[in-house]
Amino acid sequence: MMWALVLLPLAGALIAWLIPDNRKRALVLPVFALAQLFLVGALLVDTPPVSPAGWILLDPLGKLALISNSVLFAVCAFYAVGYLAYRRRRPNRVLCAALLVCLSAMTLVTISQHLGLLWIALEATTLTMAPLIYFNHNARSIEATWKYLLICSVGIAIALLGLFFLAYSTIVAKQDVTLLLPSLISDAAALHPGWRHAAFIFLLVGFGSKMGLAPLHTWKPDAYGEAPGLVGALLAGGLVNCALLALLRVYQIAVASTEGAMFQGVLLVMGLISMAFAAVFMARQSDFKRMLAYSSVEHIGIITVALGLGKGALFAGLLHMINNSMTKGVLFLSCGNIHRAYNSKSTTTVRGALRRTPWSGALFLAAFLAITGSPPFSPFVSEFLIVSSAFVQGNFWTGGLFLVFLALIFIGMASTVLPVVLGEVPADIERTRYRDTLPTVLPPLLLMGIILTMGLWLPAPLQQLLHEAAGQLGGGA
């Protein structure tokens, strides 16, 4: 059953590759995305036990990442049909196949309990994203692709060395050498401290560069800026979760060892640095897609701060992981529509989007309010819980800085988003074919609905799952 989750999208990729017609090929995406979503639902209701060798298991942390990735992918798949209809002349064979292979690799990340397997799947996501970022085939997108490939490949290679160190610490501690997560967690305290320590640092740097934790985020603005909207949504909402999940696995081992407090301290500092970087670079950003990259750096920072705080903040951090995915989906998809409508992503040309593309403009505005933590949207809930948890723990510096950065980022982001959305459309603007239509507006609208609903009412099963997952990280239910 579990392998079907991984193999199904691969079969879809093969079919997409074989279909000769450029227009019909796009339809493969929603079909397989829905099938995958259905399978995920079935597996949530009836989760199979751990596989015989212990490599494959869907635990609460994996479930969270899997749910948010599958929902986001399904929405993006439907959007892709509408999007590709506007880009009929651009060949999409590679795009469709790579999207589905990427889904398969992302799914494998969420169900792996063997860190070696998890590493392979994560590296596979890096590679399949490269052709997606390069979809537009121009000088700027190739530059973004090259930076992305090089930085992420080196980062993930460093993470592999970290994994080797972790395995070596089991040898030095005279245990059976292994990379299976459950046994690493149960023996964490007995692992050799020096190697374990080195492993944590290398893994943090490696997975951190893939997550885009500042100052390892330098590939992000380029990749997010040049990739098509739906690829940006998957990068910022899906891939980020995979890298985060890898880091959470390391976190599980760290809290089980004697080094939990130190590891949390490092995460807290890294998270605040990321938020500070985002606050500085977001101000006066004239390219609204690049701006979203800094927003992503910010939210990775927020989640990392929550991990650093531990205890009650863990629940909120995991909730924020889902909120971030869904909201980034709306932001990138609506932003992609506006980009199509104006054929530009610079704030000097793009003005008055509410008039030219009323739905996309409104969605962009609403998602901006949501991502900056305005009520009643669900990121408000998670951010509020993180801040209050910081104050409850007596960590006033963290709580204070967190609020200051949030305020700065709100101002910075507003100064880019508001002019884009409000005001008059410039008179001398280029005519484009894009108009808001059901296939390109309904998917982000659906995500926006999820964010609003989750802000007002968190379903009990999801709450239960979040508590279980936080429990895995050492946060009490």
Next chain:
Amino acid sequence: MNSLADQFLVLCLLLNFAVLGTSRLNFSVRSVALQGVLLGILPALVHPFSWHLAFIVVSIVLVKGALIPFLIIRAIKRAEIEREFQPFIGYIPSLVLGALFTTLAFIFAAKLPLAPEHAGLLVVPASLATLMCGFLVLMGRRKAISQVLGYLLMENGIFLFGLLLADAMPVMVEAGALLDLLVGIFVMGIVINHISREFSSIDTSRLSALREE
């Protein structure tokens, strides 16, 4: 570990310098490939025979010795490049830094808390030295091809460390990592081809359209 294995490792260290000191891209590709083959044979020298081992040795030698160099040399031919002039870090400074890193690797490895059966082996210092030389090539060169070679050297260094953990790395994981590497080089080769078409050079210092204003 036997003396033949040690000689292989010394040869690997010398190959690092070959890559650091030359401006000829074809020569660097062959050096990295030879290093990959030597590393691929090493497990066969230090572990008892098994079919798993044979499979992994043969596939490493094939991938690192034949497929990857083939992909890179094809990319070089298509992009019509032969040498690299004016790297960010010159060839002589690269060699000096490489020697420095290798020395540091030996000093550092002697202080590491290794398991008793691994103490005094060449594997750890060779791994660290190769890793750092790879990083030096990656950071110090302008051309995309050279950067790929730096990445490959780094991978070789990491792989060397993995020799100590043969039991922890099941065949599937090793094969998967190798496949990832191969696909990675394949994708990079395609990107390089496009870079050279788009910019009429594969000089990555020209990749500077994207920046903060």
